[in-house]
Amino acid sequence: MLAEIITIGDEILIGQIVDTNSAWIAVELNKIGIRVKQISSVSDNREHILTALAEASKRVDVILITGGLGPTKDDITKKTIAEYFNVGFVENAETLAHVTEIFARYNRPLLEVNKQQALVPANCEVLLNKNGTAPGMWFNEGGKIYISMPGVPHEMMYMMEDSVIPKLKSTLKLPFILHKTILTVGEGESFLAERIADIEDSMPDYIKLAYLPKLGQVRLRLSGYGEDAKFITAKVNEYAAKIVERVANVVAAEEDIAIEKAILDFMQSKGLTLTVAESCTGGYISHLFTQHAGSSKVFLGGAVSYSYELKESMLGVKNETLWQYGAVSKETVTEMVFGALNNFNSDYAIAVTGIAGPDGGTSDKPVGTVWIAVANKDKSVIKKFTFGNKRKQNIERTATTALNILNILLHEKAE
Amino acid sequence: MLAEIITIGDEILIGQIVDTNSAWIAVELNKIGIRVKQISSVSDNREHILTALAEASKRVDVILITGGLGPTKDDITKKTIAEYFNVGFVENAETLAHVTEIFARYNRPLLEVNKQQALVPANCEVLLNKNGTAPGMWFNEGGKIYISMPGVPHEMMYMMEDSVIPKLKSTLKLPFILHKTILTVGEGESFLAERIADIEDSMPDYIKLAYLPKLGQVRLRLSGYGEDAKFITAKVNEYAAKIVERVANVVAAEEDIAIEKAILDFMQSKGLTLTVAESCTGGYISHLFTQHAGSSKVFLGGAVSYSYELKESMLGVKNETLWQYGAVSKETVTEMVFGALNNFNSDYAIAVTGIAGPDGGTSDKPVGTVWIAVANKDKSVIKKFTFGNKRKQNIERTATTALNILNILLHEKAE
Numbered sequence: 057m058l059a060e061i062i063t064i065g066d067e068i069l070i071g072q073i074v075d076t077n078s079a080w081i082a083v084e085l086n087k088i089g090i091r092v093k094q095i096s097s098v099s100d101n102r103e104h105i106l107t108a109l110a111e112a113s114k115r116v117d118v119i120l121i122t123g124g125l126g127p128t129k130d131d132i133t134k135k136t137i138a139e140y141f142n143v144g145f146v147e148n149a150e151t152l153a154h155v156t157e158i159f160a161r162y163n164r165p166l167l168e169v170n171k172q173q174a175l176v177p178a179n180c181e182v183l184l185n186k187n188g189t190a191p192g193m194w195f196n197e198g199g200k201i202y203i204s205m206p207g208v209p210h211e212m213m214y215m216m217e218d219s220v221i222p223k224l225k226s227t228l229k230l231p232f233i234l235h236k237t238i239l240t241v242g243e244g245e246s247f248l249a250e251r252i253a254d255i256e257d258s259m260p261d262y263i264k265l266a267y268l269p270k271l272g273q274v275r276l277r278l279s280g281y282g283e284d285a286k287f288i289t290a291k292v293n294e295y296a297a298k299i300v301e302r303v304a305n306v307v308a309a310e311e312d313i314a315i316e317k318a319i320l321d322f323m324q325s326k327g328l329t330l331t332v333a334e335s336c337t338g339g340y341i342s343h344l345f346t347q348h349a350g351s352s353k354v355f356l357g358g359a360v361s362y363s364y365e366l367k368e369s370m371l372g373v374k375n376e377t378l379w380q381y382g383a384v385s386k387e388t389v390t391e392m393v394f395g396a397l398n399n400f401n402s403d404y405a406i407a408v409t410g411i412a413g414p415d416g417g418t419s420d421k422p423v424g425t426v427w428i429a430v431a432n433k434d435k436s437v438i439k440k441f442t443f444g445n446k447r448k449q450n451i452e453r454t455a456t457t458a459l460n461i462l463n464i465l466l467h468e469k470a471e
Numbered sequence: 472m473l474a475e476i477i478t479i480g481d482e483i484l485i486g487q488i489v490d491t492n493s494a495w496i497a498v499e500l501n502k503i504g505i506r507v508k509q510i511s512s513v514s515d516n517r518e519h520i521l522t523a524l525a526e527a528s529k530r531v532d533v534i535l536i537t538g539g540l541g542p543t544k545d546d547i548t549k550k551t552i553a554e555y556f557n558v559g560f561v562e563n564a565e566t567l568a569h570v571t572e573i574f575a576r577y578n579r580p581l582l583e584v585n586k587q588q589a590l591v592p593a594n595c596e597v598l599l600n601k602n603g604t605a606p607g608m609w610f611n612e613g614g615k616i617y618i619s620m621p622g623v624p625h626e627m628m629y630m631m632e633d634s635v636i637p638k639l640k641s642t643l644k645l646p647f648i649l650h651k652t653i654l655t656v657g658e659g660e661s662f663l664a665e666r667i668a669d670i671e672d673s674m675p676d677y678i679k680l681a682y683l684p685k686l687g688q689v690r691l692r693l694s695g696y697g698e699d700a701k702f703i704t705a706k707v708n709e710y711a712a713k714i715v716e717r718v719a720n721v722v723a724a725e726e727d728i729a730i731e732k733a734i735l736d737f738m739q740s741k742g743l744t745l746t747v748a749e750s751c752t753g754g755y756i757s758h759l760f761t762q763h764a765g766s767s768k769v770f771l772g773g774a775v776s777y778s779y780e781l782k783e784s785m786l787g788v789k790n791e792t793l794w795q796y797g798a799v800s801k802e803t804v805t806e807m808v809f810g811a812l813n814n815f816n817s818d819y820a821i822a823v824t825g826i827a828g829p830d831g832g833t834s835d836k837p838v839g840t841v842w843i844a845v846a847n848k849d850k851s852v853i854k855k856f857t858f859g860n861k862r863k864q865n866i867e868r869t870a871t872t873a874l875n876i877l878n879i880l881l882h883e884k885a886e
Contacts, residue, residue, distance in 0.1 A: 061480075066694070067692070069496060069506070070497055070507070070650060071507075072650075072690075073496045073499030073683070074493075075490065077855065078486070079486040079487075079490070080486060083486035083487075091485075092485070092486075093514065093519070096510070097509060111526070128660060128661070129680075167661050167803060187859075208685075210859065210864055235485060246542050256544070264545070266481060267481065267543045268482050269541070279485070283742065291601070310606075331781075337758075337761075338758055338766070339757025340761075342749075342757070343754040343755045347753070347830070349829050350713040351753070354775055355777055357753075359772065359774060359785070360772040360775065362767050366746075378756075390585070399784070400780075412761075412764075413764070415765065431790065442674060444625065449624075449625055
C-alpha cells in the first residue's frame, strides 16, 4: 500500500519553515504498513494543487494533504479540493458547534471567517479537530483515499492519532513493513560496508540495507517488505543479528534511537548519573538528553556557563585559569568537568568550551576550536577539536562528539 | 525563474530524518531571485528518480538534486542521472586526487568504492566537494540546469555557497523577489486579519500576504515579485509600514527573526543581561538563545536544574519549599527566578518548572502543568499553564510562552 504526502504552503517553499510534519506522518504510516512513495511540497496555488493531486492519484492509493486550511485568504486548500472533485459545499453542524464552543470558551467574538470553517465539500467525511478550528476531511473517490489535515503540527498529530490511523487500519487491507536499525559509533561508512560485504551480498530481495552516516555515527537500516509478518520479522532479525555480531565493537544500540538515548538507557541500567557543564553548546547537550522521557533518572542537570563569572561561581573554575589560559583551553575544560562532577555530585560529567563563531576567533584559536572533556571519578578523556566556521554545525558537532566520547568511555568501563 | 528540489533517499520517506536541506536551499535560492516551485522527496529507486527528473523538467528551469551519492550500494543517484541523459562515465582526475588526498590525510587505505567516486557522467561539470568524497555535478541539457549534490548537510551547504550559487548567478538572468516578515506576539490570526483587512484588500497583484501562526505568535509575510527591484522593494516596504503602524501594539520584530533573537537585539540595545533557571525545558531555552551569534552579550548562562538537589545548590531554592509545595509550584518557580537573578547577577531572569511527561503527572498536577516566571529586580510575572500530553510540544510551548512573556515585559518597561 503506497501513500503520498502533499504539503501545501509557500512557507515551506521559501524555506521559512522546515517541514517536520512529513517525517512524523511517514513514521506513523510505516508502523501500519503503508509506505510513503513520495513527499511533495507545493505552493498555495490552485493549478499547482490540482496538478499535485492528479499526479499523486496516479502513483499511490492514499494521499495525505497538510496545510492551507486556515481562515485567511491565502489558505485555498479546501476550495481547491472541492474543485478537484467538482462538488459544492455543505455546512457541517458538528464543526460549527465545535468552533462556536472554542470561541465562547476564550470569550472572543465568532467572526464570519471562523463560521466558514464549518463549510466542507459535500463528498467529504469530517474529521474533528480537537485542537483547532479547521476540520480535517476524508474523501474516498475513484478507489483512492484523500485526507486533508491542518498544517499546524499539534493539530495534525492529534488528528492522525485520533482519527486517521484508526480509520486507515479499518478501511484498508495492509501489508507488512519492518525496519530495524543498528546504531554504530566510530567507524566510517565504507569501512563498515567492507566488513559486512558478504552478509549484504547474501541478503534476499525482500530485505534492503541502507547506510545513514552522520557526524561520527553510521546507522545501518534493514527494511523488510512482505505479506507474512512472522517470516519477514524472523529474516530481518536474522540478518541484523549477523551484522551486530560482525561489527559488535562499534555497535551503540540495536534500535533506531539517538546516541543520547542509548547512553541514557545504558546508564540507567547501571544506576549511573550524569551532569554537564556547557559553554559553547549553550544548553544543547542538556536539551538532547532532556527531550527523552525518563531522562531525569540519569540526567541531574548542569550549568550553562557562558560568562567567565558563571564558570567560576557555578563550576568553581579558578579566575587565574580563565585569565592565564583562556576560557577555551585544556585547563578550563578540565576544571569545568571536575567542577560538574564534584559540585553537582554525579558519576559522570561532560564539559565543553569552544568558539562556536562566527565571531570570537583568533589566529591561535580560530572559530571552530573546541575542547571536550568527559570524566568519571577515575578516568577522563580530554580532547581538542577543530570544527568549521558555521555556528549551528559547531554546536551540533561538539554535542555529538561529546556524546560519542561518553558512549565509548561508558562501554570501556563496562568491559 | 523556477526551481525544483528533489531529495533522494528512503530515510526521508520512512521519516528517519527530517529534510532540513530543502528549506535551507530554498532560502539561498530566494535570495538570488529563484523561486522554488516544488520540493519532491523520492526513494532510492531507479524508475522513481527517472520519473521525478522528467516531471520536474516540465515544471521548472533549475533542478537541484540532493542525496544518493555515497559510496555504498543503496546510493544510485549518479548512475540513474547518467541513464537519464543516456551518457557513459569518465574519470575526473581532480576528484580522484581529492579523494586520494583525503584518505592519505586520515591515514586510511583507499578502497575501490572510494576510487569509483571519481567516475562521473560524461556530460557533467564537476563541483568539488571540499568536505567529503562525493563530487557535485552540474548539467546543462535541453535548456535546463540540473545540479546534483550530496545529501550530507554540511557538504551540500559548502557546495551551494562555494560553487552553485555563484554559478547560477553568472549563468542565468534572474528576476527579483523580496520577502518581508513582521513578527507579532499575543494576537490571533483571524483578529489580526480583521484589523488589517482593508490594507490587505488594497494590495496590488505582485504582492502576496501570508499569515504564519505558531504558538502565540503570528508572522505576517509580504512577498513581492517583479523585474524592477527598486519599485518592488519600495512597494513591499510601503505596505509593511502600513501594517506595522496598524498593529504596532503586537509587533515584536520587523524582520524574519525568531522571538528570542528579537529579545536579544532589544536587550543588547538597552545593555540588559539575562539568565535562566530551567527545569522542564531542560536546556532548550538556553539553546534557543545561544544558537544566535553574539548572544553572549546578553545571555550569561543559567542552570538546568532537573533534580531537587540542583534546584537547591544552584538556585538556592529552599528544601522545605520543594517538599511542602513540590517542584512544580508557584513557590518553587518564584524562588528559582529570584535565585537566578541574584546568584547569576543578571537584569532579567526566566524560570520554568513543569511536568513535561509522559510520566510524572498526578490528578492535581497532570502532565502538561507548567509554572513560568519572568522577573527583573522590580517586577515579576508568574503564571501557571496547562499544556498537552506530548513531551516535545510541552517543552517547545513552555519555552515559547516564556519568551513571549519576557518580550511583553521588556516592552512594557520600555514604554
